[in-house]
Amino acid sequence: MKRILTIQDISCLGKCSVTVALPVISAMGVETVILPTAVLSTHTMFKDFTVKDLTDQLIPITEHWKSQGVKFDGIYTGYLGSAEEIEIAKKIFDEFGGDDTLIFIDPVMADNGKLYPAFDLEYAKLNASLCGKADIIVPNITEACFMTDTEYKEAYDESYILTLLEKLSKLGAKKVVLTGVSLSEGKTGVYGLDTVTGEKIVYQNDRVDASYHGTGDIFASVCVGGLMRGLSLYDTFKLAADYTADTIRETLKNPAEPWYGVDFEATLPKLIKALD
Numbered sequence: 001m002k003r004i005l006t007i008q009d010i011s012c013l014g015k016c017s018v019t020v021a022l023p024v025i026s027a028m029g030v031e032t033v034i035l036p037t038a039v040l041s042t043h044t045m046f047k048d049f050t051v052k053d054l055t056d057q058l059i060p061i062t063e064h065w066k067s068q069g070v071k072f073d074g075i076y077t078g079y080l081g082s083a084e085e086i087e088i089a090k091k092i093f094d095e096f097g098g099d100d101t102l103i104f105i106d107p108v109m110a111d112n113g114k115l116y117p118a119f120d121l122e123y124a125k126l127n128a129s130l131c132g133k134a135d136i137i138v139p140n141i142t143e144a145c146f147m148t149d150t151e152y153k154e155a156y157d158e159s160y161i162l163t164l165l166e167k168l169s170k171l172g173a174k175k176v177v178l179t180g181v182s183l184s185e186g187k188t189g190v191y192g193l194d195t196v197t198g199e200k201i202v203y204q205n206d207r208v209d210a211s212y213h214g215t216g217d218i219f220a221s222v223c224v225g226g227l228m229r230g231l232s233l234y235d236t237f238k239l240a241a242d243y244t245a246d247t248i249r250e251t252l253k254n255p256a257e258p259w260y261g262v263d264f265e266a267t268l269p270k271l272i273k274a275l276d
């Protein structure tokens with residue numbers, strides 16, 4: 001069985017980061033080891049959340065794994081809390097990475113043209129340098145703009161996306177895949193580039209007119225699961241985009257607060273079936 005390590009926070013309530021990655025990737029038949037960067041009472045879209053930073057635990061935990069000869073087929077990073085954690089993630093890539101280990105980075109820090117409250121421009125630049133160590137990065141357009149000093153645009157054309165991809169490739173990642181790219185009215189999806197072969201990866205599905213917290217984590221988790229199961233890049237991104245859209249549609253059936261999270265528990269059986 002393949003084994004991946006995911007490095008991100010535990011938001012105890014409100015579905016995102018580890019509470020999404022662990023169930024989703026495990027359900028896809030891939031062992032999912034966690035390295036929690038912090039424990040929060042909820043994700044940061046709630047008011048008055050508590051945070052216990054775990055930065056000082058990251059090296060001791062990974063040193064122990066090293067002493068046990070632990071290896072990973074993939075390392076997936078999501079929301080990292082601080083500049084120091086980005087530096088530690090780089091060290092972990094060096095210690096546990098290698099030709100047989102897929103480094104998958106979702107540089108979670110911004111959306112809709114704005115950085116999340118915990119982050120600043122310096123953090124964005126550090127995230128850009130982390131991305132340079134990746135096999136695959138999956139920023140949204142906002143994150144890509146912050147990492148490449150590009151003006152964020154709500155309305156854009158394909159040439160804007162191609163320019164962003166070109167700038168992202170210069171960060172050093174082997175495959176750069178933009179998420180939340182809409183190439184025509186009512187559609188959304190991914191637009192990516194394999195910087196080694198020049199191959200484009202484009203998939204568009206119907207846009208569901210709703211926005212929920214944690215959908216990026218759902219998308220990234222399915223990508224990691226799919227790649228570990230040996231799916232092609234196109235099939236992986238199609239599966240992840242379709243599953244995310246399906247899950248948003250499912251969530252719309254319940255009148256939950258949009259910032260809470262999505263009802264992925266209801267759609268997991270379909271995801272498992274799609275892998276048959």
Ligand code: PXL
Binds near residue numbers: 017
């Ligand atoms: O879904 C990304 C995410 C993960 N973890 C925490 C967050 C967010 C997004 O805001 O606040 C704590």
